[in-house]
Amino acid sequence: MLNFFNCFFNIRRNLLGIFGFFFIFLVFILSLLAYVISPDNSSNANNMNLSIHSKKPGFKVNMMVFKNDSIDNISLRSLFWGKKISKIEIPIGDYIIDNQFLYYKTYDSVETDFEKVLKDKVEIENKIFLFGTDKFGRDVLSRIIIGSRVSFSIGFISVFISLIIGLLLGSLSGYYSGFLDKIIMWVINVTWSIPTLLLVIAITLALGKGFWQVFIAVGLTMWVEVARLVRGQIKQYKERLFVISAKTMGYNDFRIIVNHIMPNIISPLIVISAANFAAAILIESGLSFLGLGAQPPMTSWGLMIKENYNYIILGEPFLAIIPGLCILALVSSFMFVGNSFRNILDVQD
Numbered sequence: 001m002l003n004f005f006n007c008f009f010n011i012r013r014n015l016l017g018i019f020g021f022f023f024i025f026l027v028f029i030l031s032l033l034a035y036v037i038s039p040d041n042s043s044n045a046n047n048m049n050l051s052i053h054s055k056k057p058g059f060k061v062n063m064m065v066f067k068n069d070s071i072d073n074i075s076l077r078s079l080f081w082g083k084k085i086s087k088i089e090i091p092i093g094d095y096i097i098d099n100q101f102l103y104y105k106t107y108d109s110v111e112t113d114f115e116k117v118l119k120d121k122v123e124i125e126n127k128i129f130l131f132g133t134d135k136f137g138r139d140v141l142s143r144i145i146i147g148s149r150v151s152f153s154i155g156f157i158s159v160f161i162s163l164i165i166g167l168l169l170g171s172l173s174g175y176y177s178g179f180l181d182k183i184i185m186w187v188i189n190v191t192w193s194i195p196t197l198l199l200v201i202a203i204t205l206a207l208g209k210g211f212w213q214v215f216i217a218v219g220l221t222m223w224v225e226v227a228r229l230v231r232g233q234i235k236q237y238k239e240r241l242f243v244i245s246a247k248t249m250g251y252n253d254f255r256i257i258v259n260h261i262m263p264n265i266i267s268p269l270i271v272i273s274a275a276n277f278a279a280a281i282l283i284e285s286g287l288s289f290l291g292l293g294a295q296p297p298m299t300s301w302g303l304m305i306k307e308n309y310n311y312i313i314l315g316e317p318f319l320a321i322i323p324g325l326c327i328l329a330l331v332s333s334f335m336f337v338g339n340s341f342r343n344i345l346d347v348q349d
């Protein structure tokens with residue numbers, strides 16, 4: 001009974017962490033199945049209709065779709081990278097079906113005459129844009145869903161890179177004293193003294209603009225926190241009796257670090273990885289806003305803010321607010337999860 005009350009107390013104390021975990025899981029599923037879920041499954045959700053640009057959330061319109069006689073095969077590539085735009089869609093404001101013809105007016109047309117097309121060649125669909133459309137008439141919801149891939153990818157890859165470098169340098173610095181420790185600490189301190197965003201911009205400019213270059217650049221700037229943490233933890237544990245006993249039994253240094261010390265520092269590594277995940281998302285958004293991150297036609301939440309921030313004072317603030325709220329929600333969720341792990345694992349400051 002006591003264990004039940006302790007478990008219930010921990011759940012209540014970490015309620016924000018639970019909500020954060022489920023939100024992260026939801027965004028992960030959305031990013032994984034983006035082109036299956038997205039209303040616009042064209043590559044990068046780049047299907048444009050300029051006649052319906054900058055429409056508010058909940059906008060509805062009749063769409064005349066020209067039928068495609070070719071078979072639209074579903075391939076593994078289309079599930080992960082989207083389809084080429086293979087069908088023509090025309091937003092229409094009014095239409096009349098008479099015998100074998102369909103008479104229509106394009107959306108916002110000033111012409112009084114109807115145009116006609118064979119009704120067997122087209123079909124009418126009623127489309128709803130839940131998040132509205134951007135300045136090119138693209139579906140904002142679809143671009144939000146597909147843009148989530150960049151945020152998740154940058155988090156996973158940059159944290160992975162930072163863990164590899166941080167664990168390696170932190171272990172060498174913490175386990176071995178002397179000249180090697182001084183050299184590694186000098187590199188850590190120099191890197192630590194440079195503002196993160198400026199360092200990322202410098203690396204990005206050196207590697208060039210692009211999708212993968214940003215991942216590498218962010219990962220190469222986030223290893224410092226991991227290395228400092230690992231160094232401090234290993235210096236603490238290498239004087240413990242179980243490590244001294246392992247040395248006495250003749251175990252090599254690699255085995256002692258990996259099998260005896262590392263399992264004891266997993267908890268703080270999880271916490272700092274969650275914080276780095278959130279930081280990586282913010283850094284990528286900042287780079288995309290500056291034009292150094294994801295490049296068009298690829299979409300990301302930071303790039304969507306860059307493209308639409310001036311609309312905040314031009315009457316369509318939702319174009320920048322929606323991706324901004326998505327960044328806020330995802331970053332906050334990772335921070336909530338990290339704090340919950342800190343409480344559960346009882347990581348000491």
